[in-house]
Amino acid sequence: MPPDQSSRNFDVSRLREQHRLMWRIRALEQAALRGLAEKVVLGAIHPSIGQEAVAAGVVGNLRRDDILLSTHRGHGHTLAKGADSEAMLRELLGRVGGTCGGKGGSMHIADFQVGMLGANGVVGANIVIAAGAAHAIKLRREDRVVCCIFGDGAINRGPFLEGLNWAAVFGLPVLFVCEDNGFAATTRTASMTAGAGPATRARAFGIVAEEVDGNDILAVDAAVQGLLAQVRGGGGPRFLHASTYRLTGHTGADAAPYRPAEEVAARRLEEPIGRAAELLRGAGVDAAALAADQAAAEAEIAAAYEAAFAAPYPEAAEAFRDVQDVGSPLQGAF
Amino acid sequence: MPPDQSSRNFDVSRLREQHRLMWRIRALEQAALRGLAEKVVLGAIHPSIGQEAVAAGVVGNLRRDDILLSTHRGHGHTLAKGADSEAMLRELLGRVGGTCGGKGGSMHIADFQVGMLGANGVVGANIVIAAGAAHAIKLRREDRVVCCIFGDGAINRGPFLEGLNWAAVFGLPVLFVCEDNGFAATTRTASMTAGAGPATRARAFGIVAEEVDGNDILAVDAAVQGLLAQVRGGGGPRFLHASTYRLTGHTGADAAPYRPAEEVAARRLEEPIGRAAELLRGAGVDAAALAADQAAAEAEIAAAYEAAFAAPYPEAAEAFRDVQDVGSPLQGAF
Amino acid sequence: MARMTYLAAARAALAEEMRRDPLVWAVGEDLGRGGVFGQYAGLVEEFGPERISDAPISEAAILGASVGAALMGTRPVVEMRFSDFALCAVDELVNQAAKARFMFGGQGRVPLVVREPIGMWRSSAAQHSQSLEAWYAHIPGLVVACPATPADNKGLLKSAIRCDDPVVYMEHKNLWPLEGEVPEGEHLVPFGVARRVRAGGDVTIVSWSQQVHVCAEAAEALAGEGIGVDLIDLRTLWPWDRVMVLESAARTGRLLVCHEAVAVAGFGAEIAATVAEHTSAKVRRLGAPRAPVGYAPPVEDAVRVGAAAVAATARSMMGR
Amino acid sequence: MARMTYLAAARAALAEEMRRDPLVWAVGEDLGRGGVFGQYAGLVEEFGPERISDAPISEAAILGASVGAALMGTRPVVEMRFSDFALCAVDELVNQAAKARFMFGGQGRVPLVVREPIGMWRSSAAQHSQSLEAWYAHIPGLVVACPATPADNKGLLKSAIRCDDPVVYMEHKNLWPLEGEVPEGEHLVPFGVARRVRAGGDVTIVSWSQQVHVCAEAAEALAGEGIGVDLIDLRTLWPWDRVMVLESAARTGRLLVCHEAVAVAGFGAEIAATVAEHTSAKVRRLGAPRAPVGYAPPVEDAVRVGAAAVAATARSMMGR
Ligand SMILES: Cc1ncc(C[n+]2csc(CCOP(=O)(O)OP(=O)(O)O)c2C)c(N)n1
Ligand SMILES: Cc1ncc(C[n+]2csc(CCOP(=O)(O)OP(=O)(O)O)c2C)c(N)n1
Numbered sequence A, B: 001m002p003p004d005q006s007s008r009n010f011d012v013s014r015l016r017e018q019h020r021l022m023w024r025i026r027a028l029e030q031a032a033l034r035g036l037a038e039k040v041v042l043g044a045i046h047p048s049i050g051q052e053a054v055a056a057g058v059v060g061n062l063r064r065d066d067i068l069l070s071t072h073r074g075h076g077h078t079l080a081k082g083a084d085s086e087a088m089l090r091e092l093l094g095r096v097g098g099t100c101g102g103k104g105g106s107m108h109i110a111d112f113q114v115g116m117l118g119a120n121g122v123v124g125a126n127i128v129i130a131a132g133a134a135h136a137i138k139l140r141r142e143d144r145v146v147c148c149i150f151g152d153g154a155i156n157r158g159p160f161l162e163g164l165n166w167a168a169v170f171g172l173p174v175l176f177v178c179e180d181n182g183f184a185a186t187t188r189t190a191s192m193t194a195g196a197g198p199a200t201r202a203r204a205f206g207i208v209a210e211e212v213d214g215n216d217i218l219a220v221d222a223a224v225q226g227l228l229a230q231v232r233g234g235g236g237p238r239f240l241h242a243s244t245y246r247l248t249g250h251t252g253a254d255a256a257p258y259r260p261a262e263e264v265a266a267r268r269l270e271e272p273i274g275r276a277a278e279l280l281r282g283a284g285v286d287a288a289a290l291a292a293d294q295a296a297a298e299a300e301i302a303a304a305y306e307a308a309f310a311a312p313y314p315e316a317a318e319a320f321r322d323v324q325d326v327g328s329p330l331q332g333a334f
Numbered sequence C, D: 001m002a003r004m005t006y007l008a009a010a011r012a013a014l015a016e017e018m019r020r021d022p023l024v025w026a027v028g029e030d031l032g033r034g035g036v037f038g039q040y041a042g043l044v045e046e047f048g049p050e051r052i053s054d055a056p057i058s059e060a061a062i063l064g065a066s067v068g069a070a071l072m073g074t075r076p077v078v079e080m081r082f083s084d085f086a087l088c089a090v091d092e093l094v095n096q097a098a099k100a101r102f103m104f105g106g107q108g109r110v111p112l113v114v115r116e117p118i119g120m121w122r123s124s125a126a127q128h129s130q131s132l133e134a135w136y137a138h139i140p141g142l143v144v145a146c147p148a149t150p151a152d153n154k155g156l157l158k159s160a161i162r163c164d165d166p167v168v169y170m171e172h173k174n175l176w177p178l179e180g181e182v183p184e185g186e187h188l189v190p191f192g193v194a195r196r197v198r199a200g201g202d203v204t205i206v207s208w209s210q211q212v213h214v215c216a217e218a219a220e221a222l223a224g225e226g227i228g229v230d231l232i233d234l235r236t237l238w239p240w241d242r243v244m245v246l247e248s249a250a251r252t253g254r255l256l257v258c259h260e261a262v263a264v265a266g267f268g269a270e271i272a273a274t275v276a277e278h279t280s281a282k283v284r285r286l287g288a289p290r291a292p293v294g295y296a297p298p299v300e301d302a303v304r305v306g307a308a309a310v311a312a313t314a315r316s317m318m319g320r
């Protein structure tokens, strides 16, 4: 049940921007799912539909030179960090001009130019990498920060412990964000997770942790602003637990029969874009303006999708490029 | 500073037994160090001198059919579980009749007959194995329990998280014991460990955890009795953090120059055998009886050492036995 | 005999063994909903959630706990989902499972089956496509099985579950839907006995897993050209059937080993080297370039060893 | 030239590179007290605890964090203590470090040196004695170096630190005290260029790491019998010097590859297979049995490949 919104104070233009960003994310993922259905996208797609407020609220607060590490469910984070939607769709379609030249696909999407250091196909692996990116920032006396987003399932992997302990011991500038959508693939994460949850685990490492309704963009935004200020201030790592809900299946191919339709229907009422729209309407933004946000997002993505679709595949020789400097990948093969 | 002992109530004969056991452990390790100095023991030895109250107080409470998993610093635990001192010394000397036939040595000492399922050369690896042993006990509806002892350094490895979460999620009968001697090899563990310590980390998994002075055998004994009763009662995992001090270097070869002599001298005053002796003297046990405990232990171990020393090495063909049932280890070699 | 898929054959094998032996249980992420490929579909209904157990995303614990549970006399079947994720549990497999029996002087056994689906599967990219069977063949204490057919996926999995050694059991993701005849009931394929897919006198081709089918296609084409291929499906890499391979290579005078894995330091090198040491046969290997697997189809396809390359190599070995 | 140990040579290499490039730093357990073998002794005094950094017992984080730090432009030298413990960080090395550059389409590099001391060291038993260099040679993206001499331990380590690829750098624990002449200052040994230890025309012996010295002993004995050994120290397994090995094997007509690691699926198979594919030389391999390393000296020694076995094999290849 969303809280009563009527009395909340917020910056309308900021929320309007977030509203647009969330629509762009949703449109992008809907396009990816369409590509999947039409067998144009060939690899797995893990949509974050319903979770857009985490991407917009967390990543929207990062500077361009800040660093982001994400997961297999990272389209929203990546777009929010400033990646180009067309380059992203080219990557998902495995085309020339994709952020990774078509060699990574959805699970390895990355855009170093905007500080997005990679999704990851291995759950939890990004946590230690993020700690290390922050370690480099500290060694180089830079003032930027790292943000590492992972799922609720990732907190059961060893690197969660090792990465959080590392960041705390070395006092590193990193904001850890557990984007808790209730599921780890087909499993209700709570059934396989002991204790009081991600924030409690983080606090056991002496890391200040907050919990937030991850479908409430204002709440996420406010929490992240506060935590990031502490991280930027040299306070060491901080932790945010954002609760949300995955409205789709685990992948585009998962119909998610393991959960009742009523549950999904109920949670759909709390999805973040609608809640943001309601706040904006309450603040006097008219329905046409909100619809225009959606339409603009969909137009952008439709054009990006068409361009991506029209782009060629990389040539086969790309298979042997950027492997490594030393030694030929073709030695001894074929 | 040890607490005032004068007003404590305890079972004198039980403490006397523990006093004997602690002397046996110390004598065994002194023999191992002698073997090392004389180049009779060839592998590394990690002595637990000064930590004997953990072995005696924890493991002394296990039934023979309970299961124990230990570490590289596991001689005391193993002896306390009921392994034969001569078979242990044969193992340390790499001889026939060793608990592992001379093939494991100190770091892999194990005695399945008494439920000792192995030391481990990999820090923290025993934690997940212990969870699994307890898992089997649960699946088989047996009433025994598992005890897993590890060091303070091990709580920074991923398997600590994964093993504790696992045990808690599945409600398994395991007592985890963090034997905290302040050091991980040459490193003060506190310098590389974030947060409020092992018990706090355990509680983050919803596991009931206690903290105890690990040099106080009565305290260890009492805490373990309480926790083990809960584990046996089906309460799921429990956790004990026992603080002690490593009086020797990390290995027999480590002179430990990284810590001040005064620190060691001060901590030596708190070593557990002396404290137990003081309690016993206070309860009227005379000095001669206490000296006899030590002498008996030393005599047992001296005889065991001589027998081990006299025993032959295993034959070379042992290298190819007990590798696996399927396939010959010699195929393709030499 | 029944016609069924590679996937269904494995499921049948597991179900049969679980019925036969109450100490067999399976554990892994999502097993209660059938597992990531549906290999476990329906099993929780029959055996309950204790024996078809879900797991947290804790590969080290899944494998490490299974080592403990195996030492305690149960027989865990461990699902690693993608062999790539098994890299999160290598200490547990290599330092613990494989060595426990030896280190402890034979006091314990680790009867454990680690299922690690391998191989390329359209656009799965670098972290979901690896075939690392050569690694496990190198590790004392481990058995390595790589079934290529539905019948073998039943018979080898049953043997693996009954084996007292830890078995790395590598199913190929592309083979799940492959149909074939599968013997009903007690069908055990022994380890170390290869399968002659087709007999021929000109070139010996040794392969395993999905690549066997690629080689069969090449052999068919070569047959049309009058080149007789002795095609051997190795089935298990440890132990491996040296007798059949050496006999065949000595007879044909030509050995071609072909696998999907990277050629450099792949298991093909072991076979080629062994044959070169013991016969005067010509040897050749075909494997993937030493490059990660890419996402875009042409990039992915560039590292596949196709039937045309197999046939071309065989032809060139024949001097054609 | 200065006379120094294998250990001191590596320490000098690291210190020189750290002086040259402020982005080089080292991280691992106990480094502040010199590291487990003393390889880092004195360095924290010169470079401070940020650049000679201690670490918690968190192998996955040590390696994984270094991947992140390398992607961000620093050059971490990671100490894994024993190569066996590196098995606690295989995902980080194989799925992350090795693949990042390729997966991300060349956007980033992972200039990382992973020091993994290998090999048997008296009575260290199954979990502290492994030599798994073949594994890393099989993984696209990784460089693998196995220095055998003090000079190479300087020159290869310096090259590794300057390399933009992740390098698995395997020092042999038994070699730490070995003394030799080491060039002062800028001494870089390139990857993929083998070292001819001695020239001979009868048998080519290829080896690396500590086993080179065993083979040299055998070659000396063989020389006394009139058998000339062309002894090649491979130095790096990826890339490896095919040119020198193929030239030599073609010339002598006999190739013997010898390593301390398990023979089955060891890197010797790659070399033997390559030579068999490209020359008509006889090939033979010598490696350890497929058994874990035991603790008791006779059990441990039973899996060592000694000079006598090397000489005997060479003799038998000569028909003697
Ligand atoms: C180490 C590892 N184990 C298993 C998987 C398979 N897998 C991919 S996503 C996923 C669920 C992850 O759950 P969570 O961390 O909550 O992220 P979400 O998918 O909900 O965003 C699993 C098990 C994997 N990719 N990596
Ligand atoms: C995974 C792993 N990393 C490093 C080591 C090397 N090592 C052996 S003992 C030790 C210190 C362990 O500290 P702790 O857990 O506190 O146990 P203690 O030695 O104090 O009993 C280290 C780092 C190891 N054996 N395994």
Ligand SMILES: [Mg+2]
Binding pocket: A151, A152, A153, A179, A180, A181, A182, A183, A184, A185, A189
């Ligand atoms: Mg989730």
Ligand SMILES: [Mg+2]
Binding pocket: B151, B152, B153, B179, B180, B181, B182, B183, B184, B185, B189
């Ligand atoms: Mg300690």
